[in-house]
Amino acid sequence: MLTGPIIAEFDAVVGFSRSTSDAPGRGRVAMTPSQIRVRADGTARRIDVDDIFDVVRDVSVAASADSTETVTLAFDAGGRRETLDVKANAATLVKFQRLVFKRLLVDADVAVARRRADDDTDDRRPCRLDVSATEIRFEPADRASRITVRRDDVARFSLSGTDVPAVVLYLRAADRVERLSVRFPSFRLLNLFGRYLRADLLAVDALGSVSDGDGAVEALLVDDDRLSREMTRVFLQEQSSRLSITEAESARAALERLSEAGGAKRIDCVVSDYKMPVMDGIEFLGAVRDRHPTLPFILYTGRGSEAVAKKAILDDVTDYVEKDVGPKQYEILAERIEKAVR
Incomplete structure (x- = not known):
């Protein structure tokens, strides 16, 4: 007997990693807020949702709705790891995995800090997490305003490369670029949240992704501001799969x-900020020209200095791009980089 109301039920080809049957078979899957029941081969088995610790395989929302896909759940079965494979049409599985993620992540205690690219303050607040197909919601413990993020506004995300279970969400908006840092109580929840995001987003690790196709472009990004540098890297790679x-x-x-x-x-190209300690962007440009006279060099800096732009042009800069707010600047910069290396 299942506990609670059924929130999903469908036919599928199912198989357990430790099943005694020779092969996966036709069955029926039913889900309540706390359990998943699988009926196949004349038997029924129940899995507590709290025992699921990973979604090993998921379905992209970009998959054709009538294609046949597989979702694989890893769960704790009395102290040992088992997996459940559920094979059905993509439209059904997308709905199923969204329910699984929601049940696994709802009410997780997290700490959230929201800031612009040029803000390095730590204003982390304890929140309760909730997710849906279209939104990620953070409810502050102090009853302050809820933080709501539309899934479509998350351009990229990166998981923590340290021993702290955290993720950084890069958010695009019309007039600004923001990053949302979320710290989780465990790596299990962090991993599940990453799986939830990966259903239709591409993760970027601490070193960035490398394009290995024809015409790949390797750019050297130079900026003493870590947050600005990280943001620029992430959004440039969103603009072009060629860029590493x-x-x-x-x-x-x-x-x-x-x-x-x-x-x-x-x-293939150097992209440099202007205002940097010890050696500014113009001095750096001169040093590069002394050693590598033909290497494309783009000065990427803030507005308001025609004198800087003029000096850069006189020193044979390849291009000059002004920093701005919003994601449009990265589209422009990516185009200039690709143009510079042609």
């Missing part, structure tokens, strides 16, 4: 990178 980004936190670090054996040959 190497980061440097200073002009000197970038010069060292270029001086490494074969370094200049592996870099």
